[in-house]
Structures are given as C-alpha cells and as structure tokens.
Amino acid sequence: MSKNYDIAVVGGGLAGASLACALSDTGLSIALIEAVAFDAPADENMKARTTALAWGTRAMFDELGLWSAMAEDAAAIERLHVSQAGHFGRVTVEASEYDLPALGYVVPNLVMIEVLRERLAALEHVDTIAPAAFESLAYRGEDAIELTLAEGESKRTLTTRLVIGADGARSQVRAALGIGAAVDDYDQSAIITKARTERPLAGCAYERFTPDGPLALLPFIHDTAAVVWTVPTAEARRLLALADDDFTAELQACFGARLGRLELAGPRGAYPLARVLCDRAWSHRAALIGNAGHALHPAAAQGFNLAIRDALGLAASLREHQQLAGNAFDPGDADRLAAWAESRRPDQHRVANFTDRIVRLFSNRVPGLGHARGAGLFGLSLAPGVRAGMARRSMGLALIDAAHRRQVHR
Numbered sequence: 001m002s003k004n005y006d007i008a009v010v011g012g013g014l015a016g017a018s019l020a021c022a023l024s025d026t027g028l029s030i031a032l033i034e035a036v037a038f039d040a041p042a043d044e045n046m047k048a049r050t051t052a053l054a055w056g057t058r059a060m061f062d063e064l065g066l067w068s069a070m071a072e073d074a075a076a077i078e079r080l081h082v083s084q085a086g087h088f089g090r091v092t093v094e095a096s097e098y099d100l101p102a103l104g105y106v107v108p109n110l111v112m113i114e115v116l117r118e119r120l121a122a123l124e125h126v127d128t129i130a131p132a133a134f135e136s137l138a139y140r141g142e143d144a145i146e147l148t149l150a151e152g153e154s155k156r157t158l159t160t161r162l163v164i165g166a167d168g169a170r171s172q173v174r175a176a177l178g179i180g181a182a183v184d185d186y187d188q189s190a191i192i193t194k195a196r197t198e199r200p201l202a203g204c205a206y207e208r209f210t211p212d213g214p215l216a217l218l219p220f221i222h223d224t225a226a227v228v229w230t231v232p233t234a235e236a237r238r239l240l241a242l243a244d245d246d247f248t249a250e251l252q253a254c255f256g257a258r259l260g261r262l263e264l265a266g267p268r269g270a271y272p273l274a275r276v277l278c279d280r281a282w283s284h285r286a287a288l289i290g291n292a293g294h295a296l297h298p299a300a301a302q303g304f305n306l307a308i309r310d311a312l313g314l315a316a317s318l319r320e321h322q323q324l325a326g327n328a329f330d331p332g333d334a335d336r337l338a339a340w341a342e343s344r345r346p347d348q349h350r351v352a353n354f355t356d357r358i359v360r361l362f363s364n365r366v367p368g369l370g371h372a373r374g375a376g377l378f379g380l381s382l383a384p385g386v387r388a389g390m391a392r393r394s395m396g397l398a399l400i401d402a403a404h405r406r407q408v409h410r
C-alpha cells in the first residue's frame with residue numbers, strides 16, 4: 001500500500017539532504033528518495049570532490065547545527081588571488097577587508113554528505129528510501145501526487161502533498177512535471193584532484209584563468225590543495241589518460257611556479273560542464289531546488305552555495321506558512337510555492353549570469369564566444385565596485401542579513 005507523506009524530496013545529494021535537514025523541526029513527514037545506496041562505496045570522482053562553501057553557507061550549516069561536525073575537515077579561504085595567464089593583472093580579495101575570519105571554506109563532499117546523512121538517520125519524521133529511483137508521477141485529485149519508484153526490479157509507490165525535485169541537472173522530476181530547461185554545453189570538463197605544493201597556500205585560494213578555462217588551487221586539509229582544472233572536454237580526456245608525472249608536469253606548466261613544485265596527491269576525476277537553467281522552479285504541488293533548477297559552471301564555485309539558499313529559503317517559507325495556517329496548512333500551497341520561486345529568482349539569475357560572464361570573459365575557446373578576454377581581469381582590478389561585487393557574491397554575503405552576520409561573528 002502507498003505510504004503518505006507531507007513532502008517527498010527526490011534526490012539525496014547535497015541539496016536534497018540539506019532541505020530534509022532544514023525541515024526537521026517542522027514535524028512534517030518527509031520521504032527522501034535517493035537512487036544510489038547510502039552505503040555504496042564512493043567512486044574516484046566522488047573521492048576527489050570538494051566544495052568551496054561561501055561564508056554565508058557556513059553560517060547556514062551552523063544554523064542547522066551541522067557545521068561543527070564539518071569544521072575539522074574544512075580548510076579556510078582567507079584570501080582570493082585571481083590571475084590570468086599571459087597577463088600581469090591580478091585581483092586579490094582578503095577576508096579581513098570584510099571583517100570576517102574567512103571568505104569561505106573548502107570541504108570534501110564526502111564529509112558534507114556523511115554529516116547530512118548522519119543527521120537524517122536520527123530524524124524521526126524523515127524516511128530515507130535508498131536505493132530507489134524516481135520513475136514517474138501522477139496527480140491524484142487536487143491534493144496529492146503519487147510517485148512511482150524503482151527499487152531494483154520491483155516498484156514502489158507513495159503519495160505526497162508536495163514533491164521536491166533535487167535530483168540533479170538531468171532531473172527526471174523536472175521532466176515528469178513538463179518543466180523545460182535551457183541547456184548550454186560549455187564543451188569543457190572540470191578535472192578534479194589534489195596536489196601537494198612546495199610552498200604552502202597559507203589560506204589563499206588561487207584561480208588562474210587561461211584561454212582553455214580556469215584552474216583553481218584551493219586550500220585543503222592535510223597540507224594539500226584541491227585542484228579544479230577546467231579544460232575543453234577533448235583535452236580533459238587526453239590529460240586524464242596521462243601518467244601521473246606527465247599530468248603533474250602539465251598542471252605545473254598551466255599554474256606556474258607561484259607555489260613552487262606541485263606533486264599529485266589524490267585520484268583524478270572529471271565532470272563535463274553545462275549550464276542548465278529551468279524555465280520555472282515550481283508547478284502544481286512541486287518545486288525544483290539545486291542542480292535540478294540550475295546547474296552552473298564551477299568557475300565561481302557557486303552551485304551548491306546557491307542550492308542551499310534555495311533549500312533553506314523553501315524550508316523557511318514552509319515553516320512560516322505552517323505557523324500562520326495552523327490546521328489549514330498545506331505544504332503544496334500554490335501561492336506559497338509561487339512566492340518562494342519568485343523570491344529566489346533574482347539570486348538565481350544574478351549568480352547564474354555572474355558565473356556565465358566570468359566563464360565567457362576569460363575562456364575565449366568556449367564555442368561561440370568572442371575575444372573579450374583581454375579586458376577581463378584588467379577591468380576587474382580597475383573597477384572597485386565590480387571587485388567588491390565579486391567578493392560579496394563569492395562569500396554569499398549578499399544573501400545573508402545583518403543578524404546572520406552578527407551571529408557568525410560569535
């Protein structure tokens with residue numbers, strides 16, 4: 001028999017798991033549906049993945065009571081150093097300029113997901129259903145949606161009053177809802193790995209723009225740097241096929257000698273990059289968060305930072321509605337969902353456009369792009385307003401209010 005839930009979150013990645021945790025104090029019954037078994041061994045890609053969390057995101061994890069469990073594995077970014085291959089210009093942004101101890105933190109994805117899932121396991125009102133893959137949905141009258149899930153060879157159905165698509169850039173929930181998405185393939189892939197550096201990063205995140213795409217070396221635990229190296233996809237295939245020493249030599253040639261000799265310190269993985277922007281973030285009794293709504297190039301490290309603002313914004317909206325409506329509360333209330341989507345739109349558009357502009361400004365080998373690159377960094381260093389805007393967006397500060405900031409200073 002179909003079980004009934006107030007909310008079904010499809011996708012137990014960072015966005016979906018964060019949302020389920022953020023809803024934990026509502027008492028609502030929640031199903032969190034994830035296609036991959038929680039105890040499945042991590043593949044090389046997953047082992048290599050790290051996320052740069054903006055200061056505002058750290059504050060949100062703190063609010064959820066999750067930051068302390070991540071902090072030990074988090075490396076602080078105290079300074080940002082942006083340069084451009086073949087140009088003298090550089091831009092630096094210091095946390096101290098903003099009266100903050102750090103611009104953000106680099107955390108292994110495996111640590112974040114483990115902390116989130118540990119919390120989920122302790123939540124009475126959350127049923128995690130994994131491995132189970134969302135297949136389809138059907139409206140059952142005005143008030144409910146039935147979801148069909150595949151669990152191996154068998155099927156399971158459940159009904160809910162609100163379904164959240166948090167199932168990534170190729171969201172099947174989005175497709176099932178008939179919501180379109182604009183997909184812009186950058187024909188680039190991000191190679192991710194770890195490197196040991198002869199000179200310490202000392203809290204500085206380096207981002208170097210090259211005609212092929214940006215290369216970032218970010219502070220990471222164990223005295224290593226997290227490497228995110230964006231190159232055309234064919235080039236990524238070639239680089240991944242190289243022996244470690246040859247790969248390291250190419251990485252060194254691309255990054256330069258600023259940190260002395262580089263040494264490979266972890267497995268290599270790669271992700272093809274596309275921008276995916278959904279036409280709308282909600283429909284009848286449904287909403288999209290995270291990559292299901294917007295997947296971004298990692299050049300500005302904003303994808304998850306944006307996703308958690310979607311998730312916590314939605315949780316706050318539902319909580320407020322619950323308090324105001326009492327017994328009449330309906331998690332799928334159309335006005336609420338529309339208002340939430342509307343409130344999130346400016347942030348989503350700003351960050352998506354900002355990220356896309358950075359990619360296009362600096363990577364003149366992205367198909368269809370002009371040759372504006374030369375003006376890029378020079379323009380940034382000359383325009384304090386642009387530079388300040390970049391810093392604020394990188395830190396997620398624009399979205400946290402004064403109270404938040406006061407709280408994170410404690």
Ligand SMILES: Cc1cc2nc3c(=O)[nH]c(=O)nc-3n(C[C@H](O)[C@H](O)[C@H](O)COP(=O)(O)OP(=O)(O)OC[C@H]3O[C@@H](n4cnc5c(N)ncnc54)[C@H](O)[C@@H]3O)c2cc1C
Pocket residue numbers: 010011012013014015016033034035036050051052053132133134135166167168169172190192228271289290291292296298301302303304305306307
């Ligand atoms: C190389 C790289 C570096 C990045 N670095 C940063 C960074 O530094 N900072 C930052 O903020 N962002 C960064 N991002 C972006 C960030 O990783 C994403 O925005 C974030 O992971 C999105 O999370 P999500 O939960 O929305 O989607 P996903 O991580 O894609 O999770 C979706 C989940 O849904 C599950 N799923 C899929 N289909 C189904 C189905 N049918 N049924 C059930 N479950 C399903 C999947 O198994 C998965 O667990 C980076 C991205 C890349 C590629």
